[in-house]
Amino acid sequence: MKRIAVAGFLHESNTFQTRPTDRSAFAAQTLVFGDAWLNEWRQAHHEVAGFFDVLEEHGVHAAPIFLGWATPGGPVADAWFEEVANYLTQRLGSGVYDGCLLALHGAMVTPRWPDADAELLRRIRRAVGRDFPLAVTFDLHGNLPSTLPELCSMVVAYRTNPHVDQRQCGQRAARLLLRQLRGEVHPFAAISKPPVIISLARQDTSEPPLRPFFEDLHRLEQQPTVLAVSFLLGFPYADVPHMGPAFLAVTDGDRALAEKIVADLSARLWEHREALQADLPDASQAVRQALAAQRTPVILVDFGDNVGGGSAADGTVLLAELLRQGASESVVCLYDPQAVQECERAGLGATVHLRVGGKTDQLHGEPVAVTGQVRRLHHGTYEELEARHGGLRVQRMGPTALLELPQRNWLVLTSLRHPPFSLGQLTCLGLEPRRLRIIVVKGAIAWKAAYLPIAGTVIGVDTPGVTPARVTRLHYRHVPPLYPLQSP
Numbered sequence: 001m002k003r004i005a006v007a008g009f010l011h012e013s014n015t016f017q018t019r020p021t022d023r024s025a026f027a028a029q030t031l032v033f034g035d036a037w038l039n040e041w042r043q044a045h046h047e048v049a050g051f052f053d054v055l056e057e058h059g060v061h062a063a064p065i066f067l068g069w070a071t072p073g074g075p076v077a078d079a080w081f082e083e084v085a086n087y088l089t090q091r092l093g094s095g096v097y098d099g100c101l102l103a104l105h106g107a108m109v110t111p112r113w114p115d116a117d118a119e120l121l122r123r124i125r126r127a128v129g130r131d132f133p134l135a136v137t138f139d140l141h142g143n144l145p146s147t148l149p150e151l152c153s154m155v156v157a158y159r160t161n162p163h164v165d166q167r168q169c170g171q172r173a174a175r176l177l178l179r180q181l182r183g184e185v186h187p188f189a190a191i192s193k194p195p196v197i198i199s200l201a202r203q204d205t206s207e208p209p210l211r212p213f214f215e216d217l218h219r220l221e222q223q224p225t226v227l228a229v230s231f232l233l234g235f236p237y238a239d240v241p242h243m244g245p246a247f248l249a250v251t252d253g254d255r256a257l258a259e260k261i262v263a264d265l266s267a268r269l270w271e272h273r274e275a276l277q278a279d280l281p282d283a284s285q286a287v288r289q290a291l292a293a294q295r296t297p298v299i300l301v302d303f304g305d306n307v308g309g310g311s312a313a314d315g316t317v318l319l320a321e322l323l324r325q326g327a328s329e330s331v332v333c334l335y336d337p338q339a340v341q342e343c344e345r346a347g348l349g350a351t352v353h354l355r356v357g358g359k360t361d362q363l364h365g366e367p368v369a370v371t372g373q374v375r376r377l378h379h380g381t382y383e384e385l386e387a388r389h390g391g392l393r394v395q396r397m398g399p400t401a402l403l404e405l406p407q408r409n410w411l412v413l414t415s416l417r418h419p420p421f422s423l424g425q426l427t428c429l430g431l432e433p434r435r436l437r438i439i440v441v442k443g444a445i446a447w448k449a450a451y452l453p454i455a456g457t458v459i460g461v462d463t464p465g466v467t468p469a470r471v472t473r474l475h476y477r478h479v480p481p482l483y484p485l486q487s488p
């Protein structure tokens with residue numbers, strides 16, 4: 001019986017975020033050597049669960065060897081990257097596996113390795129040899145270098161943003177790996193990188209201009225020699241030489257076809273370069289619009305503090321503006337472990353005077369002075385059973401406090417940075433999202449899977465921070481000429 005190693009080492013690294021992501025940041029979320037992660041992840045809407053779906057269906061022995069996932073944040077510490085890379089190369093190079101299914105993000109950066117995912121694959125390739133079947137899945141936000149196709153035998157990326165197709169992505173990769181193992185196909189991969197940045201505000205795959213591209217990926221795969229076509233949107237918050245979108249086509253040995261597919265798609269994307277940029281109102285305009293909106297809840301999208309893009313999660317620009325303009329029945333979530341401790345010390349029902357948020361850096365607003373009552377203290381772990389962005393079943397925000405401010409405004413204070421991927425972050429505290437007037441989500445697109453079904457009005461906000469909607473707000477040093485930074 002064939003033995004397939006299954007592993008995942010996933011991180012989206014924001015190089016504008018100064019706090020590094022070390023071993024402890026993985027340990028706070030998911031970090032398991034061996035197979036003890038299966039209980040939590042086997043039923044998750046994640047690509048690793050998709051791997052197991054197909055391997056089990058085909059009676060192939062699946063050997064889980066490692067899973068590491070941390071909330072997007074600053075670059076991954078080199079020492080921790082080395083530890084994982086050494087472990088994976090040793091295990092995979094041991095000769096006991098016939099192939100490997102590996103889940104990567106594609107936008108991992110360490111101080112030493114701007115292309116950490118590719119560096120990991122280079123090392124694995126050296127350990128296992130050129131012909132070892134190695135199928136890799138990537139997040140839609142991977143920044144892939146042009147050398148990527150040489151490093152793995154099969155590449156498949158998610159196709160939706162919000163990412164609700166992760167499990168299917170894993171299934172596709174596993175099916176293709178099995179075909180390669182049976183000798184049915186001999187994959188050839190081509191890559192093309194269009195010289196444009198896609199603003200996060202334009203990265204909804206269900207809307208134009210991106211939607212027709214994703215519809216075409218399915219159409220292209222109908223050709224008999226085409227195995228997989230992927231469109232990675234890129235992650236603009238990494239100042240690395242290979243930052244930007246990529247098209248990848250894997251064919252059954254048809255080099256000319258693979259190269260033509262990616263070249264055509266790249267040329268088409270370039271035609272849309274202006275429509276791929278964002279123009280959003282600032283915080284003061286956006287809050288005014290929110291207060292005047294008839295259809296509630298109003299979702300105010302805090303682009304500059306996009307936690308799922310690695311930001312501080314304690315940005316106060318919208319909180320300060322909501323309080324200044326006299327909002328009521330709003331909710332804002334902030335990462336502030338110090339404030340949580342103060343609430344815990346004060347106890348349930350107590351009135352506290354706090355300075356919240358704005359503590360990580362100088363880019364996301366000042367701490368805001370608030371007075372409120374502690375309404376809930378919670379351990380901060382909850383479950384999400386639906387397919388939601390990120391594919392996590394168990395969500396961890398760390399010890400959490402719910403504070404009620406005057407005019408029924410609410411503050412959710414968390415001890416871990418927590419992205420708005422699930423309504424559970426509010427409902428586990430007893431808040432009813434539908435009954436609120438204004439909900440601030442610290443994100444770009446990912447929040448939509450959970451919050452769009454209950455939204456009355458959506459207003460994207462051009463807030464400052466390390467994840468701005470307008471990439472021209474950032475100072476890049478290492479990227480090549482890319483529109484709109486410079487015309488190539």
Ligand SMILES: [Zn+2]
Binds near residue numbers: 139140141
């Ligand atoms: Zn992503």
